[in-house]
Structure formats: structure tokens, C-alpha cells
Amino acid sequence: MKSRANHKFSLAIFASIVLLASFASAQSLNSGAQPIALNAQLAESLTVSLSANAVNFTLAGGSTSNPGSTNVTATTTWVLKPGRTQVTVDAYFASAGAALTDGSGNNIPSSAFKISDNGGASSPLVNTVAFGAANAGLRLATVAITGANKNSNRTDNMAFNIDLSGGTLPQLPAATYTGTLNIQAQATP
């Protein structure tokens, strides 16, 4: 009786050893984990590109309607950091009194220069904006920046006009008047 019990005990020990051996061989073997540091930089950017860089006007003395020879489309593209809440697009001159000049003291002020943006009403450049001289600008667009448009773009199709009907402009002498209109965007804060 005792011999049979010993036999069973031995069998149980043997079975346990076999089981443990099978577990040991099923144990996976892992290498050490090797890290690779990743650094990715998405630089902040804000650009404006224009479809053309020159507009001509054939002026008629005293006329309210002296349209530019072509429209110009400004494409503003941005990639912004978190915290930016607004993108603005401004058109401006360096001087409100002499947006265009003949170089001899005869000037066309910015108040006589008008822009229609994307088919909207034609507005003179009489505001103080982020760039340029006081009272020499026009805000073309204000875009609120949210989580959905931190990377985006917009287009402003500008039609130009010079109004020679105001003030002393009906007496503007014949000449060639030149000037530089600037388009610039700003992201804030």
C-alpha cells in the first residue's frame, strides 16, 4: 500500500518536472529595447504671393472711375503655432498724402485710391493698419484662427480704382503718377 503511494508521488513529481520544462522552453526571449529619439519641427510661416506686381491706370481728369488695368490676387498661406488667434491682410501705402506722385509735388492721396476685395464695395485706403503710414491703409481681411485652420490659406482678388473727383484732384495736372501699394499679412498675438 505504501509502495503504491510512493509510486504515485514519484509520478506526480515527474509530471511536474516535465510541465515546468515545457513552460521554460515556451518562455519568449526578448532583446533589450533600443530607443530612437524623434524630433520633428513644423516651422511657423505666413506668406503672401501676388498674381501680378504691376497695375496701370489711364486717368480721366475729375473722373470717379479710373479702373486699374488688371486685378491682382493675393494668396495668403499660413502655418501657425498654437496661441495665434487672428490673421489679417492689409493693403497700404507709405504715405497717406502721396500714394502716387509725379515727383514734382503733385500727388494722389491714398484716400483717392480704392480697392474692391473679392467683389465687395470699393473702399479707399484711409485707415491706420498694422503696416504703413497713418490713414494710408485698408484691411482686406480678418480671419479668426481656430483649431481647424492653423494651417490654411485665403485669396483676395483685388480690383483697383482711382477716384479723381474729390478735393483738389479734379485739378490734378497731366503727368505720370507712380506709387507702390503694399500687401502684407499679420498673425496675432
Next chain:
Amino acid sequence: MKLPAKTRIVALIAVLTTAWIGASAQAVNSGAQTITLNATLSESVSLTLSANAVNFNLTAGSANNPGSTSITATTTWALRPNRGSLSVYAFFANSASALSDGAGNNIPSTDFQISDNGAAFQALTNTVPFGGANAGLRLANVRILGNNKQGSRTDTMNFNINLGTLPSLPAGVYSGTLTIQVQVI
């Protein structure tokens, strides 16, 4: 009967000679001393990398933002019998934020891609033995046979970040840790 003296002397010499010869032919052995020999060829699998950092200059919305360098992972192994296969894995700890700017803006592992040994780029979207769920990619699987229980392999990895599906990712510096690890089963 008494032998003559000469005969007795000859007989004595013969007996002594026989005894001497007998004595010198008998081997004398010491006890056997045993030496137990144990030779262990340890099982091992190791992984080394040619570099530990990769930089990316990202272009917003672009599907093609390659890493600054490729990295070669060299796996070397010496295995016991009964090992069936060896796999090399790449993984992140978290699928949703493989890289992060630390301000809540993340690049998920689905947009991080590896091309192994010139093969097509694949995103880290699988659940592998290491790392986060859906944050891994098995680079290689080697069947272990009798002739490759000791062996090595190299995996040259090229990296890419696909921002085509993340067009609104804000500008920033995004950092993360990609881990390479090997498992033998």
C-alpha cells in the same frame, strides 16, 4: 629424497625469477577520479542601432516628410533548440501621440511610417508584443531552423511622417521615442 645442492640452487633461482616476473607484470591502479564538465552556450538575442536620433523638417499638409537619416538595426542571436521564430518590432508607447509638442498637439503612429530594407513605407498601426495598442509594426519575422540557431540580420529603416491626414497640425517642435525590440518564441 634429498636433491643435490646444485640442483636446489638452480630450483631456487628459478622460483625467485618466476616470482619476480610475476610481480612486475601485475598492474597497480589508483581509484578513478572524475571531472564533471559543464559547457554552457547561453541563449541570447541582442539588438544594436547605427544611430539613436532622427530629425524631420515638416511641411504642413505634406505626405512626404522624410527623416534626416536612416537607421540600421542589427539583430544577433544564439538560440536553444525548439525556438521557432524571431521577430523584430518597431513601436511607440502610445498610438495617439507618437510625437507631441507637449501642448496637446500630437502626431499619431498612423502617420509615422517606416520603410524596411527598401520596401514600401508602412504605418505603425498594429498591436505587437511591445508598446501601445495599434502603435507598432513588425519589421521582420525569421523562422528559426537547424541552420540558423545562431545568426544575425540587419534592418535598414527609412522614416517618413505623413501630414496629409493632419492638415491642421499647428507649427511647433514635436518629439517622441520610437523603440526597436526583438522577441524570440
